[in-house]
Amino acid sequence: MDAGERLLYTDRSLHGNKPPLPPIVCERDKIALKEVQNYIKTELQKVGCTTPGPDDRRYWIYSTAFSKLISKVTVYKDILSDIKREYEDCIAALKTGQREAKFLQVKIKTLSSLPTTVNGYQRRQKELENRLSILNSENQRLENTLNELLKIGEEDNSSTGDVDNINVEDSVAMTTKTEKFEKRPIPGLPVIDWTNEKTLKSAVENLNSVIEELGKQKKTLYVPKEKRDEMLQEFKEKMKEKEQLAIDCAKLKKRHKLLKMANEAAREYKELALHRKGGSLSDYILKKVTNYSMKRESSLLIDSPHAGFEDDDPSREKEAEMILEYIEKFNELFYDGEYANAATHAAISPRGVLRAMETFLRFKEVSINYVGTPTPLFMFAEAFMYSSSAQNHFADEEMSYECVNCALNENRPDMVLHWVTQGCIKSCKAVADRLCEYAESCTQNKDSCLAAAQKMYSETSGCKILAASLLYKIGQVAGMLDYTHVEKFTRETYFELLKQCMDENLVWILSRTTPDEYSASDDSASGQSERYISYQSPLPIPLSHSLIHLIQVGDDGKILAVQLLDQIYNGQKVEKVGDSDDSPLTASDLSKVIYEDGQDAYDNNDLVKRRWKAIAKECENQDKFELAMDIHAAIVVRNTISKALSVIAEDEKEQFDYYT
Template sequence: MSVHQIRKHAVLPPIICRSDKEFLESMQRYIITETERLGCNEEGPADEYYIIYRNVFDKVIEHATAYKSILTSIKKEYDAFIETIKKSQRTAVCLHGKLKSLAAEPTALVYHRKRTIQLEAKMRIIENNSSKIQSQIHKIKQHRAEYDTKEAKYCPFSKDPSKPIPGMTVQESVNLDALTEYMKHLEDKYAEIKQTMLIKYVPAQRKADLDEEMIVLVKRRDVAENLNKKLQFSHQRLQIISQALTSWITSDMSTPFQDFVEQIQKTKCLQGDQGVVEELLKDDPHRAKEAEMTLHYIERFNELISLGEYEKAASYAANSPRRILRNIGTVNTFKAVGKIRGKPLPLLLFFEALFITSHAFRCPVDAALTLEGIKCGLSEKRLDLVINWVTQER
């Protein structure tokens, strides 16, 4: 066999044994299976392909025992080289990021400076607003302290601001419109109560002053009445004496003047005016014409009743001298009047005047009239008057 023939025979592919062929086919199937499992039909990620082929290379080394040492050395060199490449890639990525950050640093610095200026301006605005708010809070606290000091003089009880506002829900108590409307309602109610107090009520001190003034005026009235009675008595006495003297002068004056006066007295007695001249001559004004004045007082009372002036009639009867009209008969008179539409009950007016007069003059009302007054007050549902009458009659 020639050398050429030998060389030509040497280039023929080696004959692969059955086990090697099966091993190669299994490796080929492993590569295809792992590639499909990773979902990469063509070329996938470098790391994943590297892992697949590294495992195949390890199996080849394990299979080819004759070349195990050399193949292991080759694998180590490839692994070191690949690790160096990966490290270089990681370093390159890191350096690329640093390069980007360094490139963007001037822009970021300018932006941060602008942002700093804006924030400083906002801080100054906030500080100014805060100082204004603090001054307003300080003023409000001062006004509140002054208000609390003034309120403490009139309201000794302590206030609890945590309690809800009466008549308002929690939602309404934090609503400015609802609070404004409620404040207007309270102001109207306060004005109404104030007006009612001015009309219906009188201060206790004012009532005491009026009582004292009334007592003084009543005393002055009594003094004036006594003086009037004395003057009337003197006038009547002088008038009778003047008439007697005139009659005595026109007569023949044959009888003494004293006997002439006694004769006039006897004549008056025969006419039914017994004791009139005698009382006038005795200078006793308290008993002069007492019956006549009593009759006049009763006639005036009946006249007021007939005219429908029941309030004046009630006051007139309550202030009657010697209680001549403060009796059950007067009560029956007012009962006969009954109720008048749109006006107070006349009987109630009489009892009001009666108890006021009795309290002013410290002269208690008798039991029968008190009982009738209480019945009248209860029938008219005037419990306040009944309580007042019972209290002052104790």
């Protein structure tokens, strides 16, 4: 009888069949029980398994807690340990069974797919057998062909009595060599792709494309050395022909000059009537021609003392050969990838033979897929511009635009500004337009790019309006007015400027600026104001005329015109009161502006009245009824004042006529 049975027997003997009393729990057991419960709760929260259910982590937590509980008791430790061990063995057996079941399921699936695998291997076997049969038949065909060729060679050798007959050993060696050549690995392909038909086809296509490209390069990039010698000889012949033509031309010019002198001498002889004095015409002509020849020879000796040795210069004979060698050196540097050296070499080429658009296009082509900065195209553009001033071979409009476009694409506006300052770029509209386009996208260098573009516009014919509009856009209003006066803008030209800028402030400036005010703003010490004395400026432009022009431009012009009138109506525009520089600024009044509008020799009162009525109608169309009413009232006031002034003038005239 073990300890558990003895304890149960003793309990029954003491109490009989009565239910046992609840156990008396001591303080030590309470503490132990509380520790175990806290341990279980804490561990479950750590691993995140608070929800009841089958889980290995919960199992290990409760197993550990059970072990701790067993360690706390003394009487039931053995039986509880046995119970725990039995449970663990049972659970381990269940887990082992699950693992074996999974393994058996995988094995069953593998066995079930075995027939499919066998069928696949059988099909692969048939495919390889078919390929093997094809290869055997091809080998047999090649062997038959080789035997036939050997027989034909033996027959030819036997018929001609040639000693060098092909024996069996040579045929075997040839066959072995052929087989060895055919069995060597394919370069660039792994072994696994040797039997892949698609990979082999793509490799053949690549090889064909490489062969085709090499053939094109052979035809276009390389020529035989004999061709170079022929070209050199032809070049020398052309140079000799050119020298002979130059000599003939000099002789003809000399003869023409002598004949001209003889003709002039004959006319002079006739006018002076020298034949009456006893002198003959031939002697007079001979004397004039002799004097001219002596003067010419003395001047030639003074101006060019070494002219007689120019034809004997050996460098002229080698010039053609040097140019060809220079071009060959450039091609070598270019195809070796030394683009920086090639660009410098082309930029400083003799006679500028490589400073052409064809060279630029070659650098542009290789720069498309070039990785890195700067690109070969920018290298050539930089070298081209730096060598322009040194060789006096300045770029034309097309080359200037391409170089500037390349530099701006590389985000190097500083280089473009340097070229413009040094005068390496030819001023043209295309370059200026490209600078304006870049200035819109790059705010950091906007002012400098616009200033350079304005300089090019001002130096290009037909771009004066664009130059003036750029001056206004960069805030140089005084400079814009100075430029328009220098270029003698007419009223129509100012209207084109308004159309280009479309700004209400410019309309206000042109309508309030007078030539006197503008001349006073200039530096009197520089003498710039003197040039306006002889030129009648069209400023100020009547405000009604400018507004009518804006309304005729389109919807944007109509909105701009009404917006300017609204600003004047609300007192947002200011002007000087008086002619001095210290005159105060006051808000402009619409009635005053309308009254003072057109008070010059260009427009009469009726024309100004019709303009303001059209402007008022446009204000009504844009729902500016108060503004339109104010304009109509100002027109009535203007007409009334004009009539009153005309009546007063007539009365004064009558009084003057009466007293005189």
